[in-house]
Amino acid sequence: MLRALVTVCVLFAALAPARAADKPNIVVIVGDDMGYADVGFHGCKDIPTPNLDALAKAGTRFTNGYVSGPYCSPTRAGLLTGRYQTRFGHEFNPAGGANVGLPLTETTMADRLKAAGYATGWVGKWHLGTGERHPLKRGFDSAFGFLGGAHSYFAEKGKGGTILRGTEDAKETEYLTDAFGREAVAFVEKHKAKPFFLYLAFNAVHTPMHATDERLKKFADIKDNTRRTYAAMMWAMDEAIGKLQAKLKAEKLDRDTLIVFVSDNGGPTMPGTTINGSVNAPLRGSKRTTLEGGVRVPFVLSWPAKLPTGKVYDAPVIQLDVLPTALAAAGVEVKPEWKLDGANLIPHLSGPTRADPHEALFWRFGQQMAVRKGVWKLVKYDAVADGGKGTAPVRLYNLADDIGEKTDLSAKEPAKVKELQAAWDEWNKGNVPALWGGK
């Protein structure tokens, strides 16, 4: 009897990969250094983002959507592995060098989806290392973009040789965000007949502040020069996303493609960050802090064929959830030994699961830390956010009525401080020392 059952199970397992038609395409789009306030679906008035807004309408927008760090490379490491990056020492931006970047011990979303029969492609900014850590070595069949953390948007301003197609100079001449949009559309065209995974990681709207004259003219009424350029760069990214959406629709793939959009960290608004004109209001803090302004970001997920449209989801979620959600959509069973920290969001978004995806969320970034549990947040943040130096003392906020983290309740609620600190300490036992330095 047992043997018969095992045989049946093995047969089903063997049949599973052949059912490729059931697998949705997966597109993960990342924005860079965006302000929490700077999308139409968060009420932004001076920068229209019609295509991002359409994506939110076609799916779910997360009002408590987080990333696992306040810096570019660590959150991209968390996104592609589904694990807190502090589990494997990827706590800070890699400073360069041959052996620095996403540790080779880690398995990426591209590795896992490739094993499930997906065509895999990366377009954009990598920032997870070079050499053995090049995207082509980390599960991607095709690669187009640059390997570092920031890049000129114009060829004449120093782009030669560093925009790669595979490992060769792409000799790119287009404005970089337009080029990434073009390559995303071309990837869909090439792989439309089978399930594909596209990781489209923009460097927009990260510095340098480069925009085309045509788009700058569109925002002539914005007086602040940095904000105007930021608006034009955001518009370019939104246009590129619109072209990708139009291509998916033209190929009748739009309903059965799971699309995620998330910014890699909050807007850089304080001294010591590469300020780009972003706005994080009503959040306090900036990129580089574990305050909400550093880690709560624009975040949407859409899969019209299977998930509700026009949904607003308020329970805390994190970009680590993207990988297990994508794997569930692709029919890949998650194994305990993968030690994923993210949660599959599908049952939470479609019902029947009413519970929150996470009991708590955690952050560690050098001396800074944070833990979010229910409405409560305990945080030790970069004191530059308060005009000071070093790290501020640990503070407690009730985010339900204090989203701007203004009123410290640590003296009033010592038991809550103790509870959250204990939860963070326990979580931190599962982390390792940073593999390289940072601030």
Ligand SMILES: [Ca+2]
């Ligand atoms: Ca960033």
